[in-house]
Amino acid sequence: MKKYKVALITGITGQDGSYLAELLLEKGYEVHGIKRRASSLNTERVDHIYQDNHEKDQKFFLHYGDLTDSSNLTRIIKDVQPDEVYNLGAQSHVAVSFECPEYTADVDAIGTLRLLEAIRFLGLEKKTKFYQASTSELYGEVQEIPQSETTPFHPRSPYAVAKMYAYWIVVNYRESYGMYACNGILFNHESPRRGETFVTRKITRAIANISQGLESCLYLGNMDALRDWGHAKDYVRMQWMMLQQENADDFVIATGKQISVREFVKLSALEAGITLEFSGEGLNEIATVTVISGDNADALSIGDVIVKVDPRYFRPAEVETLLGDPSKAKNILGWVPQITVEEMCAEMVANDLNKAKQHALLKSNGFNVAVTVEN
Ligand code: NDP
Ligand code: GDR
Numbered sequence: 001m002k003k004y005k006v007a008l009i010t011g012i013t014g015q016d017g018s019y020l021a022e023l024l025l026e027k028g029y030e031v032h033g034i035k036r037r038a039s040s041l042n043t044e045r046v047d048h049i050y051q052d053n054h055e056k057d058q059k060f061f062l063h064y065g066d067l068t069d070s071s072n073l074t075r076i077i078k079d080v081q082p083d084e085v086y087n088l089g090a091q092s093h094v095a096v097s098f099e100c101p102e103y104t105a106d107v108d109a110i111g112t113l114r115l116l117e118a119i120r121f122l123g124l125e126k127k128t129k130f131y132q133a134s135t136s137e138l139y140g141e142v143q144e145i146p147q148s149e150t151t152p153f154h155p156r157s158p159y160a161v162a163k164m165y166a167y168w169i170v171v172n173y174r175e176s177y178g179m180y181a182c183n184g185i186l187f188n189h190e191s192p193r194r195g196e197t198f199v200t201r202k203i204t205r206a207i208a209n210i211s212q213g214l215e216s217c218l219y220l221g222n223m224d225a226l227r228d229w230g231h232a233k234d235y236v237r238m239q240w241m242m243l244q245q246e247n248a249d250d251f252v253i254a255t256g257k258q259i260s261v262r263e264f265v266k267l268s269a270l271e272a273g274i275t276l277e278f279s280g281e282g283l284n285e286i287a288t289v290t291v292i293s294g295d296n297a298d299a300l301s302i303g304d305v306i307v308k309v310d311p312r313y314f315r316p317a318e319v320e321t322l323l324g325d326p327s328k329a330k331n332i333l334g335w336v337p338q339i340t341v342e343e344m345c346a347e348m349v350a351n352d353l354n355k356a357k358q359h360a361l362l363k364s365n366g367f368n369v370a371v372t373v374e375n
Helices: 015-026 044-050 070-080 094-099 101-121 158-177 199-211 232-242 261-271 327-333 341-364
Strands: 006-010 030-035 060-064 084-087 129-135 181-186 218-220 251-253 274-279 286-292 305-309
Touching: 006 015, 006 070, 015 030, 015 044, 015 232, 030 070, 044 060, 060 070, 070 101, 084 101, 094 101, 094 158, 101 129, 101 158, 129 158, 129 232, 158 181, 181 232, 199 218, 199 261, 199 341, 218 261, 232 251, 232 327, 251 327, 261 274, 261 341, 274 305
Parallel strands: 006 030, 006 084, 030 060, 084 129, 129 181, 181 251, 218 305
Antiparallel strands: 274 286, 286 305
16 A cells, blocks of 8 residues: 555646646656657756656656557556546647547547546546546536536537537546535636646747747737636645545535627737737737837837737637636635736746747847748
């Protein structure tokens, strides 16, 4: 018998996986993660943890695997014998799910079933607790505002439909086999580790690059979309809390506040010392620089147009508004988010400005630096 708990995290190389691994290691867990084989290194978000792997009492382990591969998942769970499984792995991009619907269903829906069935097949259903990364995208075409655990679902993308299967199969294994399995219905959460093609990171990264003269314009889709944005660090704390209860249950995790994509652009620009004025409508909407303060945006001039609309980023079906009601999490678990959207935005812009300045410095010294802007 080990003196500490053992956790297995799918999606450990992603945003949430990396923060959760840090949290669980701090709490004394032995942490195992599943990483995918890729032609380039894909462990950047956990490398700072992995570097300590020559220490004697190693507590962090990575295993090659994939949510599409049942035998691999079963073998890993058999070897690891986890007390807690956090299923964070997913094809997590809503827009991409319209391009790859079948793969998204395989990973996000059936991948969840594969894990649950592996736990059951191995006879671990009374030992292993299971956390499922469910999503506010389940609400899609919203039926009420704000959305809570009792709001009906109406998913609006192949991603959301796949996650709806995952949600219900988790409930089903709880009801059928008495498994401790729960859904965290998480609203959007971001951080400096957010993938570069999600809208917040795309914005903070572009604003930073534009301010340093590395990019000239940020192209966006639907800027009217409203989201309830929190910080990933706050949200992984809640993922752990959900598995420490007497009984398994499902919880909405949100801040209870929402802003539009356009407002997030303005906020990010202000963090870099740029005041933007939006004008025009629909496809002709633009944002123009009206004030520059501080010395972060020397590459810009008043009157520069730095945001435009590109219909390529519109989705076949859009989720216009999401606003969560986290009362249940607050009342039962005592969870309250600690980081505001403004603080999170400031942290993301500072991180991206730092990177952009490094790139600009290299470029000005004659090094050939390619900044990827295709999203
Ligand atoms: P990321 O996209 O940052 O991370 C996704 C992780 O899943 C990565 O580690 C990725 O590996 C891994 N993955 C992708 N496909 C597979 C596969 N076939 N087999 C195994 N692993 C795979 O997502 P987040 O960290 O932001 O989100 C974590 C989870 O929470 C996801 O399930 C997401 O759908 C869900 N969610 C996220 C929200 C958010 O706002 N962030 C809100 C609600 C739910 P690789 O690094 O190799 O690509
Ligand atoms: P979302 O996040 O779809 O809510 O899913 P994303 O950041 O991709 O989009 C948020 C909103 O911004 C609009 N938008 C754009 N989005 C992207 N990516 N790129 C653009 O250029 C752009 N312009 C406008 C979108 O249309 C949308 O309305 C995220 C993921 O993390 C999911 O895995 C998770 O389940 C949900 O959050 C909750």
